[in-house]
Amino acid sequence: MIDRRTLLAAALAGVALPAPSPASAAGADTLRIGYQKNGILVVAKQQGAIEARLKPLGVGVTWVEFSFGPPLLEAISLGAIDLGQTGDAPPVFAQAAGSPLVYVAAQEAAGSGAAVLVQKDSPLRTLADLRGRRVAFAKASSSHNLTIAALEKAGLTYRDIEPVTLAPADAAAAFARGSVDAWTIWDPYFAIAEMQPTTRVLALATDIAKPNNFFLAHRTVATERAPVLDAALEALSGVARWCEANRGEVAALLSKGTGVPLAATRRAVDRTDYVIGPMTPSAIAEQQRVADRFHALGLIPRPIRIADALRAPVPQNG
Numbered sequence: 681m682i683d684r685r686t687l688l689a690a691a692l693a694g695v696a697l698p699a700p701s702p703a704s705a706a707g708a709d710t711l712r713i714g715y716q717k718n719g720i721l722v723v724a725k726q727q728g729a730i731e732a733r734l735k736p737l738g739v740g741v742t743w744v745e746f747s748f749g750p751p752l753l754e755a756i757s758l759g760a761i762d763l764g765q766t767g768d769a770p771p772v773f774a775q776a777a778g779s780p781l782v783y784v785a786a787q788e789a790a791g792s793g794a795a796v797l798v799q800k801d802s803p804l805r806t807l808a809d810l811r812g813r814r815v816a817f818a819k820a821s822s823s824h825n826l827t828i829a830a831l832e833k834a835g836l837t838y839r840d841i842e843p844v845t846l847a848p849a850d851a852a853a854a855f856a857r858g859s860v861d862a863w864t865i866w867d868p869y870f871a872i873a874e875m876q877p878t879t880r881v882l883a884l885a886t887d888i889a890k891p892n893n894f895f896l897a898h899r900t901v902a903t904e905r906a907p908v909l910d911a912a913l914e915a916l917s918g919v920a921r922w923c924e925a926n927r928g929e930v931a932a933l934l935s936k937g938t939g940v941p942l943a944a945t946r947r948a949v950d951r952t953d954y955v956i957g958p959m960t961p962s963a964i965a966e967q968q969r970v971a972d973r974f975h976a977l978g979l980i981p982r983p984i985r986i987a988d989a990l991r992a993p994v995p996q997n998g
Contacts (some may be wrong), residue, residue: 711908712742714752714764717938719794719893720954721765725920726933731896733915735760739908747847750774750820756781762901763912767794767822767866768892770970775989776980782902782947782991784962785913791952793867794822794885796830796856797867800878804862807834807883809843813861816854821890823864825970828977829889830864838977867948868940874945890966895956900989916956923954959990 711734715721724730731741746752749766750773755996756764757779774781796815798804804813807830817823828838844851844860848869855863855873862882865873885891895913897963923930931946938945967986974980
Protein backbone atom coordinates (compact mmCIF):
# COMPACT_ATOMS: atom_id res chain seq x y z
CA MET A 681 0.00 0.00 0.00
CA ILE A 682 1.28 3.48 -0.83
CA ASP A 683 0.62 6.67 1.13
CA ARG A 684 1.62 10.31 0.80
CA ARG A 685 4.76 9.80 2.89
CA THR A 686 5.95 7.04 0.54
CA LEU A 687 5.15 9.12 -2.50
CA LEU A 688 6.94 12.10 -1.01
CA ALA A 689 10.03 10.00 -0.41
CA ALA A 690 9.91 8.84 -4.02
CA ALA A 691 9.58 12.40 -5.22
CA LEU A 692 12.51 13.65 -3.22
CA ALA A 693 14.65 10.67 -4.23
CA GLY A 694 13.78 10.95 -7.91
CA VAL A 695 14.28 14.63 -8.63
CA ALA A 696 15.37 17.88 -7.06
CA LEU A 697 12.08 19.73 -6.73
CA PRO A 698 11.45 23.44 -6.36
CA ALA A 699 10.67 24.50 -2.82
CA PRO A 700 7.15 23.25 -1.97
CA SER A 701 4.48 25.90 -1.91
CA PRO A 702 0.70 25.90 -2.18
CA ALA A 703 -0.47 25.90 -5.78
CA SER A 704 -2.48 29.03 -5.12
CA ALA A 705 0.73 30.81 -4.10
CA ALA A 706 2.55 29.91 -7.31
CA GLY A 707 3.65 32.89 -9.34
CA ALA A 708 0.91 33.98 -11.70
CA ASP A 709 3.56 34.75 -14.30
CA THR A 710 4.86 31.15 -14.58
CA LEU A 711 3.39 27.75 -15.44
CA ARG A 712 5.48 24.91 -14.03
CA ILE A 713 5.29 21.69 -16.06
CA GLY A 714 6.53 18.23 -15.09
CA TYR A 715 7.54 15.86 -17.88
CA GLN A 716 9.14 12.46 -18.45
CA LYS A 717 11.60 11.11 -21.02
CA ASN A 718 9.01 10.53 -23.70
CA GLY A 719 5.87 11.91 -25.22
CA ILE A 720 4.34 15.12 -26.33
CA LEU A 721 5.54 17.34 -23.50
CA VAL A 722 9.16 16.79 -24.53
CA VAL A 723 8.27 17.81 -28.09
CA ALA A 724 6.41 20.88 -26.85
CA LYS A 725 9.40 21.81 -24.68
CA GLN A 726 11.81 21.49 -27.60
CA GLN A 727 9.55 23.54 -29.88
CA GLY A 728 8.74 26.21 -27.32
CA ALA A 729 5.08 25.80 -28.27
CA ILE A 730 3.60 26.44 -24.84
CA GLU A 731 5.91 29.37 -24.24
CA ALA A 732 4.76 30.96 -27.51
CA ARG A 733 1.09 30.45 -26.65
CA LEU A 734 1.41 31.85 -23.11
CA LYS A 735 3.62 34.81 -23.95
CA PRO A 736 0.66 37.07 -24.90
CA LEU A 737 -0.80 36.27 -21.47
CA GLY A 738 2.39 37.42 -19.76
CA VAL A 739 3.14 33.90 -18.52
CA GLY A 740 6.43 32.02 -18.82
CA VAL A 741 7.09 28.29 -18.50
CA THR A 742 9.50 26.28 -16.35
CA TRP A 743 10.15 22.56 -16.85
CA VAL A 744 11.02 19.83 -14.33
CA GLU A 745 11.98 16.31 -15.45
CA PHE A 746 10.84 13.19 -13.58
CA SER A 747 11.84 9.56 -14.03
CA PHE A 748 8.24 8.31 -13.79
CA GLY A 749 4.71 9.26 -12.80
CA PRO A 750 4.32 8.91 -9.01
CA PRO A 751 6.95 11.52 -8.03
CA LEU A 752 5.58 13.85 -10.71
CA LEU A 753 2.11 13.72 -9.17
CA GLU A 754 3.50 14.15 -5.67
CA ALA A 755 5.10 17.35 -6.94
CA ILE A 756 1.66 18.49 -8.12
CA SER A 757 0.22 17.59 -4.70
CA LEU A 758 2.91 19.67 -2.99
CA GLY A 759 2.30 22.64 -5.26
CA ALA A 760 5.82 22.32 -6.69
CA ILE A 761 4.55 22.03 -10.27
CA ASP A 762 1.25 22.93 -11.92
CA LEU A 763 0.74 20.47 -14.77
CA GLY A 764 2.07 17.08 -15.87
CA GLN A 765 1.36 13.90 -17.76
CA THR A 766 1.33 10.28 -16.54
CA GLY A 767 -0.11 6.89 -17.34
CA ASP A 768 -3.17 5.37 -15.72
CA ALA A 769 -2.04 4.13 -12.30
CA PRO A 770 -0.21 7.14 -10.77
CA PRO A 771 -3.29 9.37 -10.45
CA VAL A 772 -5.23 6.49 -8.87
CA PHE A 773 -2.63 6.09 -6.13
CA ALA A 774 -2.32 9.86 -5.73
CA GLN A 775 -6.08 10.39 -5.43
CA ALA A 776 -6.34 7.57 -2.89
CA ALA A 777 -3.60 9.28 -0.86
CA GLY A 778 -5.61 12.53 -0.79
CA SER A 779 -3.96 14.47 -3.59
CA PRO A 780 -5.85 17.57 -4.82
CA LEU A 781 -5.19 16.67 -8.45
CA VAL A 782 -7.69 16.89 -11.31
CA TYR A 783 -7.75 15.27 -14.73
CA VAL A 784 -7.68 17.98 -17.41
CA ALA A 785 -7.17 15.99 -20.65
CA ALA A 786 -6.58 12.48 -21.94
CA GLN A 787 -4.72 10.53 -24.57
CA GLU A 788 -6.95 7.51 -25.02
CA ALA A 789 -5.44 4.25 -26.27
CA ALA A 790 -2.12 6.06 -26.39
CA GLY A 791 -0.41 3.39 -28.47
CA SER A 792 1.50 0.16 -27.92
CA GLY A 793 4.46 1.69 -26.12
CA ALA A 794 4.51 -0.70 -23.17
CA ALA A 795 5.03 -4.43 -22.81
CA VAL A 796 5.97 -7.37 -20.64
CA LEU A 797 9.54 -8.34 -21.56
CA VAL A 798 11.56 -11.49 -21.01
CA GLN A 799 15.01 -12.64 -22.03
CA LYS A 800 15.20 -14.19 -25.49
CA ASP A 801 16.16 -17.61 -24.11
CA SER A 802 13.55 -17.49 -21.33
CA PRO A 803 11.26 -20.53 -21.01
CA LEU A 804 8.31 -18.16 -20.54
CA ARG A 805 6.13 -18.25 -23.68
CA THR A 806 2.74 -17.02 -22.48
CA LEU A 807 1.44 -14.76 -19.73
CA ALA A 808 0.32 -17.87 -17.84
CA ASP A 809 3.99 -18.82 -17.53
CA LEU A 810 4.48 -15.87 -15.16
CA ARG A 811 3.16 -18.02 -12.30
CA GLY A 812 5.79 -18.20 -9.57
CA ARG A 813 8.12 -15.81 -11.38
CA ARG A 814 9.84 -12.60 -10.33
CA VAL A 815 8.23 -9.75 -12.28
CA ALA A 816 9.70 -6.26 -12.13
CA PHE A 817 7.70 -3.04 -12.49
CA ALA A 818 7.57 0.44 -11.00
CA LYS A 819 5.21 0.65 -8.05
CA ALA A 820 2.12 2.83 -8.56
CA SER A 821 3.03 3.30 -12.23
CA SER A 822 1.23 2.29 -15.41
CA SER A 823 3.45 -0.80 -15.51
CA HIS A 824 2.00 -1.81 -12.13
CA ASN A 825 -1.49 -1.76 -13.61
CA LEU A 826 -0.35 -3.50 -16.80
CA THR A 827 1.23 -6.30 -14.77
CA ILE A 828 -1.99 -6.91 -12.85
CA ALA A 829 -4.09 -6.75 -16.03
CA ALA A 830 -1.72 -9.24 -17.68
CA LEU A 831 -2.17 -11.64 -14.78
CA GLU A 832 -5.95 -11.29 -14.98
CA LYS A 833 -5.84 -12.03 -18.70
CA ALA A 834 -3.89 -15.21 -18.01
CA GLY A 835 -6.22 -16.31 -15.23
CA LEU A 836 -3.63 -15.61 -12.55
CA THR A 837 -3.73 -13.43 -9.45
CA TYR A 838 -1.28 -10.95 -7.99
CA ARG A 839 -0.34 -13.58 -5.40
CA ASP A 840 0.75 -15.94 -8.17
CA ILE A 841 3.91 -13.91 -8.88
CA GLU A 842 6.73 -12.42 -6.87
CA PRO A 843 6.43 -8.66 -7.46
CA VAL A 844 9.75 -6.81 -7.68
CA THR A 845 9.08 -3.09 -7.47
CA LEU A 846 11.89 -1.06 -8.99
CA ALA A 847 12.25 2.32 -10.67
CA PRO A 848 12.86 2.00 -14.44
CA ALA A 849 16.64 2.39 -14.36
CA ASP A 850 17.02 -0.13 -11.53
CA ALA A 851 14.61 -2.55 -13.22
CA ALA A 852 16.59 -2.31 -16.47
CA ALA A 853 19.75 -3.31 -14.63
CA ALA A 854 18.00 -6.17 -12.83
CA PHE A 855 16.53 -7.42 -16.09
CA ALA A 856 19.89 -7.24 -17.89
CA ARG A 857 21.67 -9.31 -15.22
CA GLY A 858 18.85 -11.87 -14.99
CA SER A 859 17.76 -11.00 -11.45
CA VAL A 860 14.11 -10.93 -12.56
CA ASP A 861 12.22 -13.23 -14.93
CA ALA A 862 10.11 -10.56 -16.59
CA TRP A 863 9.91 -6.78 -16.74
CA THR A 864 6.82 -4.68 -17.41
CA ILE A 865 7.87 -1.32 -18.81
CA TRP A 866 6.95 1.59 -21.08
CA ASP A 867 8.75 3.64 -23.74
CA PRO A 868 11.45 4.79 -24.12
CA TYR A 869 12.81 2.14 -21.72
CA PHE A 870 10.82 -0.51 -23.62
CA ALA A 871 12.26 0.57 -26.98
CA ILE A 872 15.82 0.65 -25.62
CA ALA A 873 15.48 -2.86 -24.14
CA GLU A 874 13.67 -4.19 -27.21
CA MET A 875 16.59 -3.27 -29.42
CA GLN A 876 18.88 -5.58 -27.48
CA PRO A 877 19.23 -8.96 -29.19
CA THR A 878 18.74 -10.71 -25.84
CA THR A 879 15.25 -9.26 -25.27
CA ARG A 880 11.91 -10.76 -26.31
CA VAL A 881 8.40 -9.30 -26.01
CA LEU A 882 6.12 -11.63 -24.07
CA ALA A 883 3.04 -9.44 -24.58
CA LEU A 884 2.26 -5.91 -25.75
CA ALA A 885 0.12 -3.58 -23.68
CA THR A 886 -2.44 -3.36 -26.48
CA ASP A 887 -2.95 -7.14 -26.23
CA ILE A 888 -3.69 -6.84 -22.52
CA ALA A 889 -5.48 -3.60 -21.66
CA LYS A 890 -6.35 -0.13 -22.94
CA PRO A 891 -3.32 2.10 -22.23
CA ASN A 892 -4.62 5.60 -21.54
CA ASN A 893 -2.45 8.58 -20.57
CA PHE A 894 -3.62 11.68 -18.75
CA PHE A 895 -2.76 15.32 -18.20
CA LEU A 896 -3.25 16.38 -14.59
CA ALA A 897 -3.12 19.62 -12.65
CA HIS A 898 -3.52 20.82 -9.08
CA ARG A 899 -7.20 21.58 -8.44
CA THR A 900 -6.42 25.16 -7.42
CA VAL A 901 -4.51 25.75 -10.65
CA ALA A 902 -7.41 24.34 -12.66
CA THR A 903 -9.87 26.71 -11.01
CA GLU A 904 -7.87 29.88 -10.35
CA ARG A 905 -5.69 29.83 -13.48
CA ALA A 906 -8.10 28.27 -15.94
CA PRO A 907 -7.28 30.60 -18.89
CA VAL A 908 -3.57 29.80 -18.60
CA LEU A 909 -4.23 26.06 -18.29
CA ASP A 910 -6.63 26.12 -21.26
CA ALA A 911 -4.08 27.98 -23.38
CA ALA A 912 -1.39 25.42 -22.53
CA LEU A 913 -3.70 22.54 -23.43
CA GLU A 914 -4.62 24.29 -26.67
CA ALA A 915 -0.93 24.55 -27.53
CA LEU A 916 -0.44 20.86 -26.72
CA SER A 917 -3.33 19.90 -29.01
CA GLY A 918 -1.57 21.71 -31.83
CA VAL A 919 1.68 19.92 -31.04
CA ALA A 920 -0.20 16.60 -31.04
CA ARG A 921 -1.54 17.22 -34.55
CA TRP A 922 1.95 18.11 -35.73
CA CYS A 923 3.38 14.96 -34.13
CA GLU A 924 0.89 12.72 -35.92
CA ALA A 925 2.01 14.14 -39.29
CA ASN A 926 5.77 14.47 -38.67
CA ARG A 927 7.01 11.38 -36.87
CA GLY A 928 10.55 11.55 -38.20
CA GLU A 929 10.98 15.07 -36.87
CA VAL A 930 9.30 14.08 -33.61
CA ALA A 931 11.87 11.33 -33.12
CA ALA A 932 14.71 13.76 -33.75
CA LEU A 933 13.33 16.27 -31.24
CA LEU A 934 12.73 13.63 -28.59
CA SER A 935 16.16 12.11 -29.03
CA LYS A 936 17.78 15.53 -28.73
CA GLY A 937 15.68 16.45 -25.72
CA THR A 938 16.15 13.22 -23.77
CA GLY A 939 19.46 11.77 -24.90
CA VAL A 940 17.78 8.48 -25.84
CA PRO A 941 19.33 7.03 -29.03
CA LEU A 942 17.50 8.03 -32.20
CA ALA A 943 16.80 4.47 -33.35
CA ALA A 944 15.07 3.58 -30.07
CA THR A 945 13.23 6.89 -30.04
CA ARG A 946 11.93 6.38 -33.58
CA ARG A 947 10.63 2.95 -32.61
CA ALA A 948 8.75 4.48 -29.69
CA VAL A 949 7.40 7.35 -31.78
CA ASP A 950 6.09 5.07 -34.51
CA ARG A 951 3.82 3.24 -32.06
CA THR A 952 2.53 6.30 -30.18
CA ASP A 953 -0.88 7.93 -30.70
CA TYR A 954 -0.48 11.61 -29.85
CA VAL A 955 -4.06 12.89 -30.12
CA ILE A 956 -5.22 14.78 -27.02
CA GLY A 957 -8.87 15.05 -26.06
CA PRO A 958 -11.20 15.60 -23.12
CA MET A 959 -12.00 13.11 -20.40
CA THR A 960 -14.66 11.11 -22.25
CA PRO A 961 -17.09 8.72 -20.55
CA SER A 962 -15.08 5.78 -21.91
CA ALA A 963 -11.81 7.17 -20.50
CA ILE A 964 -13.46 7.79 -17.13
CA ALA A 965 -14.98 4.29 -17.07
CA GLU A 966 -11.68 2.62 -17.94
CA GLN A 967 -9.85 4.64 -15.30
CA GLN A 968 -12.48 3.67 -12.73
CA ARG A 969 -11.80 0.02 -13.57
CA VAL A 970 -8.11 0.64 -12.90
CA ALA A 971 -8.94 2.20 -9.53
CA ASP A 972 -11.28 -0.63 -8.58
CA ARG A 973 -8.61 -3.19 -9.55
CA PHE A 974 -6.06 -1.65 -7.17
CA HIS A 975 -8.57 -1.32 -4.34
CA ALA A 976 -9.72 -4.92 -4.69
CA LEU A 977 -6.12 -6.02 -4.20
CA GLY A 978 -5.66 -3.79 -1.15
CA LEU A 979 -3.00 -1.74 -2.92
CA ILE A 980 -4.74 1.59 -2.26
CA PRO A 981 -6.15 2.41 1.18
CA ARG A 982 -9.71 3.29 0.16
CA PRO A 983 -12.09 3.13 -2.79
CA ILE A 984 -12.09 6.23 -4.98
CA ARG A 985 -14.37 7.75 -7.61
CA ILE A 986 -12.57 9.08 -10.67
CA ALA A 987 -15.54 11.42 -11.13
CA ASP A 988 -14.44 13.22 -7.96
CA ALA A 989 -11.13 14.17 -9.61
CA LEU A 990 -12.54 15.61 -12.84
CA ARG A 991 -12.08 19.25 -13.66
CA ALA A 992 -15.77 19.64 -14.39
CA PRO A 993 -18.67 17.64 -12.90
CA VAL A 994 -19.76 14.56 -14.78
CA PRO A 995 -23.28 15.11 -16.18
CA GLN A 996 -25.86 13.21 -14.15
CA ASN A 997 -28.82 11.39 -15.72
CA GLY A 998 -32.28 12.33 -14.51
